[in-house]
Amino acid sequence: xxxxxxxxxxxxxxICLVRHGETAWNAERRLQGHIDxxxxxxxxxxxxxxxxxxxxxxxxxxxxxxxxxxxxxxxADAVTRAHGLAATHDARLRERHYGVLQGLTFEEAExxxxxxxxxxxxxxxxxxxxxxGESLHGLAARVHAALEEIAARHAGESVVVVTHGGxxxxxxxxxxxxxxxxxxxxxxxxxxLNWIEHTAGSWRLIAWADxxxxxxxxxxxxxx
Numbered sequence: 433x434x435x436x437x438x439x440x441x442x443x444x445x446x447i448c449l450v451r452h453g454e455t456a457w458n459a460e461r462r463l464q465g466h467i468d469x470x471x472x473x474x475x476x477x478x479x480x481x482x483x484x485x486x487x488x489x490x491x492x493x494x495x496x497x498x499x500x501x502x503x504x505x506x507x508a509d510a511v512t513r514a515h516g517l518a519a520t521h522d523a524r525l526r527e528r529h530y531g532v533l534q535g536l537t538f539e540e541a542e543x544x545x546x547x548x549x550x551x552x553x554x555x556x557x558x559x560x561x562x563x564x565g566e567s568l569h570g571l572a573a574r575v576h577a578a579l580e581e582i583a584a585r586h587a588g589e590s591v592v593v594v595t596h597g598g599x600x601x602x603x604x605x606x607x608x609x610x611x612x613x614x615x616x617x618x619x620x621x622x623x624x625l626n627w628i629e630h631t632a633g634s635w636r637l638i639a640w641a642d643x644x645x646x647x648x649x650x651x652x653x654x655x656x
Contacts, residue, residue: 527596531565583630
């Protein structure tokens with residue numbers, strides 16, 4: 433985990449990205465995508481722990497943004513209770529649409545939808561997954577647009593964004609300059625804290641995968 437600097441430019445927007453808490457489908461290694469799965473009891477507990485950790489950080493947050501899917505909304509609700517911030521729900525912060533792979537475990541996807549699974553594993557940015565799924569390029573475009581808009585609206589402020597593993601994958605690559613095609617070499621645990629900053633038109637990574645407030649959080653799609 434990288435450490436967060438104590439100073440912040442007057443015009444910088446600092447964003448704390450939080451992946452939603454655990455769901456039953458996370459535990460089953462089942463692809464959720466746009467399917468609206470709620471948090472499981474462990475996920476609800478993780479959401480509360482994350483909200484408490486943010487309170488202990490001593491950061492003053494100007495706003496709270498969240499994906500409109502239930503698992504993210506429930507996680508954001510815990511932050512609302514702890515910080516008194518009303519969440520703004522934005523569909524651009526949704527998970528990637530996995531098309532015909534949605535609802536399948538990794539093993540089921542490999543055997544039942546081998547072509548779509550291979551496209552998913554190869555990370556070809558331009559290939560949209562069968563069954564109405566998104567390409568990585570399309571996902572990146574909407575995530576970049578949402579984050580740029582939030583950063584412009586909150587220059588000189590800190591905000592919380594509650595979202596999904598696929599969105600966090602894009603955000604990390606945006607902040608570090610990594611390509612969409614490369615195999616992920618960083619963790620994306622449920623309910624961990626991940627900090628990026630936008631200053632003068634550019635992004636940088638401040639800290640990533642801070643899960644000191646959690647116990648054995650699941651990584652997002654390990655090995656992808």
